[in-house]
Amino acid sequence: MSARPSRRVDQARLWQRHEAMARLGATASGGVNRPALSDEDVAACRLLIRWGEAIGMQASRDVAGNVFLRLQGSDAAAAPVLSGSHLDSQPTGGKYDGVYGVLAALEACEAIVESGGRPRRSIDVVAWMNEEGSRFAPGMMGSAVFAGARSLADIGASVDNGGESVAGALARVATAMADVRLRPLGGSVHAYVEAHIEQGPLLERMGKTIGVVSGIQGKRTFRVSVVGEAAHAGTSRRAERRDALLAAVDMVKALAGRMHDPQDIVKFTVGQFTVTPNAPSVVPSAVSFSIDLRHPDSMLLRQLGDAIEGLCREAAGPCEVRVQELSTAMSLEFPSGMRQCIEAAAARLGLPHTELHSAAGHDARYLHGICPSGMVFIPCHLGITHNEAESITPEDATAGARVLADVLAELADRSA
């Protein structure tokens, strides 16, 4: 490999691309709303492909809705290096969650091209389908299917609030992107590196530019369905009601009590709460709510998650309740070899760096199951994220892309 590609990372180009992406699904408050497999998501993939093809990368997609750009290596038979993240967002998402990892990977490849280097292994930039899990639960569908951790049939059955299934949305997007080559699902991967904003305040607070991610905390997600009986708000006797909302509220209170810990390590969130028929003068007949439970200690995560169904049943009163676990992911540690490679690149570039654990979930979780994986974090202001006010600096974005460029170049040149 010729001169290190980090020297050719272009801050203006990287930042302009973030601003262009942010216009796709832009919200009035300065964030983005780019649901998975929506027109906005497809437009973002199209824009990524346009930028990649302009520097000679080959675009492809797979049946799980993942989109790839390949920088061809000299040894076509060698397993590629992958790098990327996601382009879908939360409904009131920020402009950088996920996007940064995809655009930093593209910038790293462009810098490798401009440095005159030709990697031995191909490098694939990837935009994983539905990392966020907001339109279709659970999240990380594209990377999970790519890694063989979920089946296409399994994710295809998930339905959004409007009644469209993932299978239906994937078919619609496949038609819209029929001109993009369809590649086989999965395949061997030499290594995976994902750049991402920290989604926490630690790097900024410590004055560090680069986070070498040691691992990702465990996460279990559930869907709780409470069934009662619709009744007239004025005539039905309260003693005879089967009020699904009051039962669901009792369940959430009982769960919040059980999940409370003074150290604030347990992360328990009810983010979605749907009432049916949601009419002011009708006693609710049904409530569906989500649970997002996280903890860095897998044993405690198991214990707490296993207590959920019993607590819901105890609080159900005259209603029925069904608890479904949608995803189960234990805490993971990235391999030391990958962490050392990222740490050495940051040190060579003289960038202040530290090792830290990821409290947020990432697609790297599933790639970790099939190849050596690692992550590079950059600061995000005050840790604000999953919020339209999310912000990063062009300088930090560039620093992260420089580390990524050198790490990808090094991994792509490795024979084993």
Ligand code: HGY
């Ligand atoms: O929820 C998460 O941890 C990720 O940001 N989707």
Ligand code: MN
């Ligand atoms: Mn993300």
Ligand code: MN
């Ligand atoms: Mn996110």
